Amino acid sequence: xxxxxxxxxxxxxxxxxxxxxxxxxxxxxxxxxxxxxxxxxxxxxxxxxxxxxxxxxxxxxxxxxxxxxxxxxxxxxxxxxxxxxxxxxxxxxxxxxxxxxxxxxxxxxxxxxxxxxxxxxxxxxxxxxxxxxxxxxxxxxxxxxxxxxxxxxxxxxxxxxxxxxxxxxxxxxxxxxxxxxxxxxxxxxxxxxxxxxxxxxxxxxxxxxxxxxxxxxxxxxxxxxxxxxxxxxxxxxxxxxxxxxxxxxxxxxxxxxxxxxxxxxxxxxxxxxxxxxxxxxxxxxxxxxxxxxxxxxx
Numbered sequence: 001x002x003x004x005x006x007x008x009x010x011x012x013x014x015x016x017x018x019x020x021x022x023x024x025x026x027x028x029x030x031x032x033x034x035x036x037x038x039x040x041x042x043x044x045x046x047x048x049x050x051x052x053x054x055x056x057x058x059x060x061x062x063x064x065x066x067x068x069x070x071x072x073x074x075x076x077x078x079x080x081x082x083x084x085x086x087x088x089x090x091x092x093x094x095x096x097x098x099x100x101x102x103x104x105x106x107x108x109x110x111x112x113x114x115x116x117x118x119x120x121x122x123x124x125x126x127x128x129x130x131x132x133x134x135x136x137x138x139x140x141x142x143x144x145x146x147x148x149x150x151x152x153x154x155x156x157x158x159x160x161x162x163x164x165x166x167x168x169x170x171x172x173x174x175x176x177x178x179x180x181x182x183x184x185x186x187x188x189x190x191x192x193x194x195x196x197x198x199x200x201x202x203x204x205x206x207x208x209x210x211x212x213x214x215x216x217x218x219x220x221x222x223x224x225x226x227x228x229x230x231x232x233x234x235x236x237x238x239x240x241x242x243x244x245x246x247x248x249x250x251x252x253x254x255x256x257x258x259x260x261x262x263x264x265x266x267x268x269x270x271x272x273x274x275x276x277x278x279x280x281x282x283x284x285x286x287x288x289x290x291x292x293x294x295x296x297x298x
Contacts, residue, residue, distance in 0.1 A: 014142070014143055014144070015143060015144055016144065016145065016146060017268075018196035018198070018199045018264055018267075018268075019199075019264065019267035019268050020196050020198070022194050022195060022196035023146055023193055023194060023195050023196060024144065024145045024146065024195070024196055024199045024200050024260070024264060025145055025146040025147070025148055025189070025190075025193065025195045025200045025217075026138075026141055026145040026146070026147050026148070026200065026201055026202075026203060026257070027148050027149075027150045027182075027186055027189070027200075027201070027202040027203070027213065027217070028138070028147060028148065028149055028150065028171075028202075028203050028204075029149075029150060029151060029202075029203060029204035029205060029206070029209075029210050030149055030151035030153075030158060030161055030162065030165075031151065031152075031153065031161070031225075032205040032206070032224055032225030032226075033131075033203060033204050033205045033210070033222055033224065034130060034131060034134050034138075034165065034167060035128040035129060035130055035131070035134075035161060035165050036128070036129045036130075036131065036224075036225075037123075037225060038225045039129075040122070040123035040126050041084075041123050043122070043123070044084070044088075044119050044120060044122055044123050045063055045066055045067075046063075047119045048062060048063075048066060048088055048091070048116070048119055048120075049062040049063050049066075051115075051116075051119070052092070052095060055099075055101050055103050055104070056099065056101065056103075057095050057099055057101070061095070062091070062095060065091050065094060065095055066087065066088065066091045069087050069090055069091045069094065070084060070087035070091070080154045080178065081121065081124045081153075081154035081156070081157045082121075084120045084121075084123070084124075085116065085117035085118075085119075085120030085121050086117075086120075087120065088116040088117065088119060088120040089113050089116050089117065092112075092113075092116060124154065124157040124160075125157065125160055127164055128161045128164050128165040130165055130166075130167075131224060131248070131249060132248065132249065133248065133249040133250050133253075134167075134249050135166065135167070135170075136249075137249045137250065137252065137253045137257070138167065138170050139170060140253070141253070141257055142170050144261050144264075145200070145257075146172045146173070146193065146195070147170050147171050147172055148171060148172060148173045148174065148175065148189060149162055149167070149171045149173075149174040149175065149176075150174075150175045150177075150182050150185065150186060150189075150202070150213075151174075151175070151176055151177075152176075152177055152178065152179070152180055152182070152209060153176065153178075154178075155176050158176045159174075159176065162174060173189075173193075175189065180208065180209045181209065181212050182202075182209060182210065182212060182213055183212045183213045183215045183216050186202065186213050186216050186217065187215075187216045190216060190217070195217075197216055197217035197218070197241065198218075198241075199260055199263065199264045200217045200218065200260070201217060201218040201219060201220050201244070201256065201257070201260060202214075202217055202218070202219050202220065203220040203222060203252065204219070204220075204221070204222065205221070205222050205223055205224050205225050205226070206226075207221070207233040207234065207235060208230070208233045211233075211234075211235045211236070211243075212236065214235050214236045214239050214241055214243060215236050215239050216241075217241055218241045218242045218243070218244070218260070219235065219241065219242075219243050219244070220243075220244045220246060220252050220256045220257070221243060221244065221245050221246065222246055222247075222248070222249070222252055223245075224248075244256035244259075
């Protein structure tokens, strides 16, 4: 829990209430959505390929072999931080046998494996680099939504990223899991916090891991990184919720987050009933709050 919540108090202070008397939430993925992830793994791939090149293996061959062995076995391999270093050792053994490599003697193998594991461990504890406008958009959204980080990966590594990215202060809660499908955990969140999924959304870059949450709430797809995507990945159909396909965080704000706020405010004002029909606006209902915020320098 990022903060001790007094739901009744802060729900009114932050204007989180939906027309159904529940709370609105934005569930936010971390890797490849709020922070860059793939460039750090790309560097590890390059370093591994260069090292194998010194042993006589073409760099492209090494890159492809590591992709096949690591990405090809996801998510069954697991998301703990030792899994990627293990994949480098496994790939080396595969290439050693294929190319009959003899440069590394049996006596040297333990030290060589330690070198490989060092390359494979590096991506997990690098200082996170946020995607453009992420902080500004989430800071503004914080006024109208609960914000919950929902991320797959090694617990310590993901907690490091949340804290070092500067986003921890914005998140009301966090879910860190080793299970790729997040919809069951988000369903629990909906129940525990009395969330209104009609006016809530999951923001993520992965069709498979994040998009599955379309089963339980709206989905905002920000396709920054797609390294773990596979042919055949597709969103659930006929769930009753909406998908917003956006290009970046400003696009997500303008064409998804603000729309959810607008729909909520219109329904609260009585101009549009929660079921989508036109309502009667009386003097006793409040006016919709503007979704435009003060400009923030990026």
